[in-house]
Amino acid sequence: MSAITLVEAVTQALAYELKHDKNVVLMGEDVGVNGGVFRATAGLQEKFGSDRVMDTPLAESMIAGVGIGMATQGMRPVCEIQFMGFIYPCVDQIINHAARLRNRTRGRLTCPMVIRAPFGGGIHAPEHHSESTEAIFAHMPGVRVVIPSSPARAYGLLLAAIRDPDPVIFLEPKRIYRLVKQEVPDDGKALPLDTCFVLREGTDITLITWGAMTHETMQVAEQLAHDGISAEVIDVATIKPLDTDSILQSVAKTGRCVIIHEAARTCGVGAEIAAQISEKALDRLHAPVLRVTGYDTVMPYYKQEDIFMPSVQRIRDSVDVALAY
Amino acid sequence: MNNNKKSVASFEIFYYEYLNEKGELIGELPGALQNNPELWQKFYRYLVLNRIYDETAIKLQRTGQLGTYPPTQGQEAIGVGMGMAMHEDDIFVPYYREPGTHLTRGVKMEELYTFWGGDERGNNFTKGTRDLPDCIPIGTQSLHGAGIAMAMKLRKEKRAVVVSIGDGGTSQGNFYEAINFAGVHQLPLIFVINNNHWAISVPTELQTHAQTFAQKGIAAGVPGEQIDGNDIFAVYHHVRQAIDAAHQGKGPYIIEAITYRMGDHTTADDASRYRPGNELDENKDKDPIKRLRTFMAAQNLWNEAKEKALYAEVKAEVDAAVQKYLSNTAAPATDIFDYMYDTWPESYHEQRDEVIAYHGGEA
Known part of the structure; x- marks a missing residue:
């Protein structure tokens, strides 16, 4: 294979x-x-x-x-x-x-x-x-x-x-x-819908993301590991309906959470995730839930698209804010 | 002579009618309609049933027992003729003013009242057909019809789809996309354009500058014709003819059926605000029910006594349907969740539990 x-x-x-x-x-x-x-x-x-x-x-x-x-x-x-x-x-x-x-x-x-x-x-x-x-x-x-x-x-x-x-x-x-x-074996085995995937287990902070942003988010988690910080990375995978239980369990464990998505911030799926956490795990949080997202702009043409896309640096900076809170 | 140009395409649209507004035959009746008093009387019964169903719906609405309702008065021949022309395993894809088709296809009258009475259960046709329920977003059903016809073609079934759409609906992109797709794949798909001259308050001359709605298919390579939609013989014969051709693999077809909306757009509308003075009166003379009655009376098939007996029988049938509708038990509050997905998602259970806490129901 x-x-x-x-x-x-x-x-x-x-x-x-x-x-x-x-x-x-x-x-x-x-x-x-x-x-x-x-x-x-x-x-x-x-x-x-x-x-x-x-x-x-x-x-x-x-x-x-x-x-x-x-x-x-x-x-x-x-x-x-x-x-x-x-x-x-x-x-x-x-x-x-x-x-x-x-x-x-x-x-x-x-x-x-x-x-x-x-x-x-x-x-x-x-x-x-x-x-x-x-x-x-x-x-x-x-x-x-x-x-x-x-x-x-x-x-x-x-x-x-x-x-x-x-x-x-x-x-x-x-x-x-x-x-x-x-x-990828062609065995016809489906994966479950409505379920998050934990890409990396950790105890200090939860990084929640999906799609292409898992790539940058995993790079940040690697960096953090070098610095002695244990990040849990969740790939939401099914963004509707959300696997809220898995998210809440992770946040309850780490007490810190950064949500990363490429889409514009306002009313993005990150807002729903943050709302769920604030409704159901506020007492477990040591820091505000932060979002690293695209901006509330039209997607720029490609010469400026890097400004829009969440970068490893932007994710890391928000993680540092959450950790220092 | 100009050698720089030559004609590369041309078209002609034919108009058909058999029973004129005075109830007289124009020429001979075609095919199965000839010397078929049993069929004529069946048409008549369904037309009357449709009209009394309709009048009753308006009364129910006016007395607070039904929601906003779109009357069908004047255009019953299209709905009934189309439904009776269809074979049982054809599929009907309606817009929202065709109770006559639903009734002829075995949908229960109380289900129609239940739908307009604000209850989704009315669309769960207990007959178990795969006909689509009424479609409110204008023209969008056209594509469903094309998809169903595609499924029939892929499965090599000898079946056809009949889509009904209003004159206004043909202004929608979805209509053009559907006829285009149907043309490409030569689908067994018949569009019946119910041209009742009004899209709420907008008249046909503001919908299109085309001479006919039937010709809208020409650009997609879909042939069409125009018929008198108040002549049930024309509706029945031409829809049946198009369906049978589709069964033989001859592809899609458009039938523009000309009628007149005698009522308001819905019970929430007042057509007197926009309908010119005597237009309604002029069109009352074209009533599809009246002309069939006149025809049958002239054939000594109908008389006052038969008329009275039929009305009594049909009224009793409608009353019984109304009683069934009015005695619907309330749907469980949890129904709002239980048909959203095959299984209500785990993470939304608290919403369902909240409704149970407020309104009761089974966890």
């Missing part, structure tokens, strides 16, 4: 489900012959045919709406939106239909669909190709929002997302699509 990248793990999971569940179909722009602009569906149309891996007309709302229609009849569409910056036409379909279908029919119809989209900055992409707006979806009752941060978690969580009986927004951190390689 050779080591694979995160994006290859996505392909591996898609291929596994296409092979094992005849109701699974992939649709999106350029997912067919071209294999996706990030190669996430490379080779799949050749292997499974154009009825299972479909190039669609260039209309994102259509991709979501058609997927919903298919899902109402028991199919399991996996829709690719080429970049998160183009997902907004789908928001109507997701909020008004995908998220509500089970509830408004009292379970008569359901919507087992996945919408995949690469997201986040740091690859020097053109305008509209670098945003992190996961909080928009996390706010919507009725969907799940899942973000992997490693090849193994991309494989296991995507399998879980496709098998989940409800709609899942599956956001892929494209900056780390090819950053690391890992051996």
